[in-house]
Amino acid sequence: MxxxxxxxxxxxxxxxxxxxxxxxxxxxxxxxxxxxxxxxxxxxxxxxxxxxxxxxxxxxxxxxxxxxxxxxxxxxxxxxxxxxxxxxxxxxxxxxWHPVLGKIHDANDRYGSSDIGKGRKIQVEFVSSNPTGPLHIGHGRGAAVGDTVANILSFCGYEVQREYYINDSGRQIRTLGQSVLLRYKQLHGHPIEFPDQCYQGAYIHEIAAEIKAQKGDILLSQPEDDAVLICARFAAEKILRGIREDLSFFGVEFDRWFSEQSLYDSGRVDTIINEFRNQGIIYEKEGALWFKTREFGDEKDRVVVTNDGRTTYFASDIAYHQDKYERGFQRVIDVWGADHHGYIPRMKAAIEACGHKRDQFDVILVQLVNLLRGGEPVAMSTRAGEFETLGDVVNEVGRDAARFIFLTRHHESALDFDLELAKQKTNDNPVYYVQYVHARISSIVRKAKERGKNNTAWDDTAIALLVAPEEIDLIKTLARYPEVIRSSAQTMEPHRITFYLMNLASVFHTYYNKHRVLVDDPRVRCGRLNLVLAVQKVIRNGLTLLNVSAPQEM
RNA sequence: GCGCCUGUAGCUCAGCCGGAUAGAGCAACGGACUUCUAAUCCGUAGGUCGCAGGUUCGAAUCCUGCCAGGCGUACCA
Structure with a gap:
């Protein structure tokens, strides 16, 4: 309009x-x-x-x-x-305004979709949590944001791929192996000293016990390095399985799981370092190799190989992102925790050095989540290993509530997530407020059928009878939906859809309380049924983008 | 020190590529269920949009400076 x-x-x-x-x-x-x-x-x-x-x-x-x-x-x-x-x-x-209803009727679950992506290949990489411990609630927010952005872009005509980058190489994995091995030794009655920088969580004990159950004491007689490696591999695989399960339980499925180690195995990391060296944008200083990110707008150059010969995380990240573009993605989106924002300039530098445009790479920063229970903060120290995992949270409050609440703030605003509030089935809890509309309309349709008053055959003269201010308000709100989707895609701000749905729900509830749908006059009834069916379609459409269910009854 | 983010009603937040009288939910107060689900609705009240300048016909929105909070500023990830 x-x-x-x-x-x-x-x-x-x-x-x-x-x-x-x-x-x-x-x-x-x-x-x-x-x-x-x-x-x-x-x-x-x-x-x-x-x-x-x-x-x-x-x-x-x-x-x-x-x-x-x-x-x-x-x-x-x-x-x-x-x-x-x-x-x-x-x-x-x-x-x-009346033709809007016809459009929704015709487009059905494609209402609001568009072709602004023109079929371009775009990749959204999100979560990408290290396989050194279970996902916590902050990862859940990143997952909800990344997954929903991917849905929206796909709805807007992009060819979207969802990817999870597994940091399965490097020091933190070795630390994981050491942590497990220490607990394993402890289980065999060896006195140990457990360093602070090791992973403290109870899951480390569990993994150690599993290894003991499977392998007995065989690791005790192996060289330390081998034992650490075995523990690391076992633990990372096990933890990654848990991560996949938690994400799947949360409704998130990835198209590809990309291993950092594979970049080393295939020699890609070495290749890019040599290429950059030949181009003169990597140089040696004090025994380390530095990438001239300053020349690409960063505030200082960054190390890619340390003076003891280890590649940094940044080195494999360059190779990784180069690989993304080689796979044909015109645009690449990374979803990161906001505490990594300092990393953006060097990543942009890498993108440019690889011959791509800076604006082909976007980072969505997701602010931290404060987990509360009845207003009181829940202890969330990863180091101490005390935390509620994403799995625990989803289990407690449900997938729908968790996903919706994660998207009730702009992604760069910090979010308080209160477990008690998330479980409450009142209008403090916006998920139910929106879902309730869908259930209510389903109920009307059921009642209409029971009474044999369910004629919804399209009839312009019936639609033309929708003239009450609340009816026009409702149609106007429905008319805005495609615009909301478009702007949500362009800004990559999924919360716009959440807010829209709460608003649509509010306008509907107002209408519902003032007017009856199943009135005696068959034409008025037909017009109103078509109106509420359109509302139901848009609610379902929006909830689907958020991957939140649209229940028939509540 | 430098950089990024945030600062809007008592609370939680939208609005921020400039638009007319700044919005919503919660909490408070007062109302509405013999009707299609009250997990709902209606009404009242609530504001120096952190502060100060600047640009403009017009600023919560753009620019500058300051204040407060968070994060970053590694040969960590």
Missing amino acids: KQRIEKLITNAALAAHHNGDLASSEIPDAEVEEPKAQAHGDFSTNIAMVMASSQKMPPRKIAGAIIDHLKDPDGIIAKTEIAGPGFINFFLEKSA
Whole structure:
């Protein structure tokens, strides 16, 4: 609808120019918004004010010229007015809104989808938690954001791939092996000293016990390095299995699990380091190899190989991201914890050094989650190994509530996640508020069938009877949905959909409390049934993007 | 020190590529169930948009400086 109005305005401005009413041919794209105040109409534009300087005319006069040339062949505009310093306000006929329902009816579960992605390949990499411990609630937020962004982009015509990068190489994996081996020795009655930097959690004990059950005391007689490696591999595999299970339980499925170690095994890391060396963007200093990220806008150069010959995490990350583009992705999106934001400039540098554009790489930063129970913070120290895992949380509050709550904030705002609140089935808890709409409408449809009053055959004359203010409000809200999806895709902000759904739910509940759907007049009933069915479709559509269920009853 | 993020109603947050009188939920208070699910709705009240300048016809929104909180600033990941 908004786009239609924009078109009418642009055409009118062009016509005004051809007629000599507007001097300059410089016609900016009309920007149309929905005014906050109802008195300002259904839509308004500031185009006359924007054009004032280039046209060298007072805004209100420009507005007048545009209105004079406005063509409205479909008769959707009831009234226009020039207001304030030069706004043009549009008041629409109620009948202008009715076709929206037809569109939803026809598009069904594709309503709101678009082709802005034009089939371009895009990759979303998210979670990518080290396999050194179970996922915690912060990873859950990253998972919800990444998964939903992927859904939205796919809905908007991108070819999306979801990927999880497994950091299965390097020091932290070795530390994991050492931690397990120590606990294993302890189980065999050896006195041990357990260093602070080792992983403290109870799961380390469990893994050690499993190894003991499978292998007995055989590791005790092996060289330390071998034993550590065996423990590391065993533990990482086991933990990764748990991570997959937790994610799957949370409704997240990846297209690919990409191993960091594979980049070393295939020699990719060495290759890129040599390439950069030949290009002169990697140099040696004090025994280490440095990548000139400064030349690409970073504040200082970064080490890729340490002076004792170990590659850094950054080195494999360069190879990894290069590989992504070689797989044909035009755009790459990484979802990171906000505490990694300092890493962005060097990653952008790497992207550019590999011959790609900086804006082909985006990072979505996700702020931390404070886990609370009844307002009291829950201890969450990974080092001490005291935490509730994502699995525990999802188990306790349910997948729907967890996913929805993660998306009730802008991803860069810190989020308080209260376990008690998340379980509450009241309107403190927005998930149920939205799901309730779906259930209520399902109930209406069931009742209609029971009473044999379920004729919903499309009938323009029945739709035309939807003229109550609450009905028009509802249709207007439904009309906004495609725009919300588009902006959500463009900004990669999934919370826009969550907010939209809460708003749609609110408008629906208001309508529900004021009007009855199953009235005696068959045509009014048919029109209203079609209206609520459209609401139900959009609610389901939006919840599906969030991967939250749309229940038939509650 | 430098960089990034945040600061909007008592609380939790939207709005931020400039628009008209700044929004929602919760909490508070007062109402609405013989009806299609009260997990709902209606009403009242609540604000120096951190502070100070600047740009503009117009600033919560853009720019500068300051204040407060968080994070980062490794030959860690």
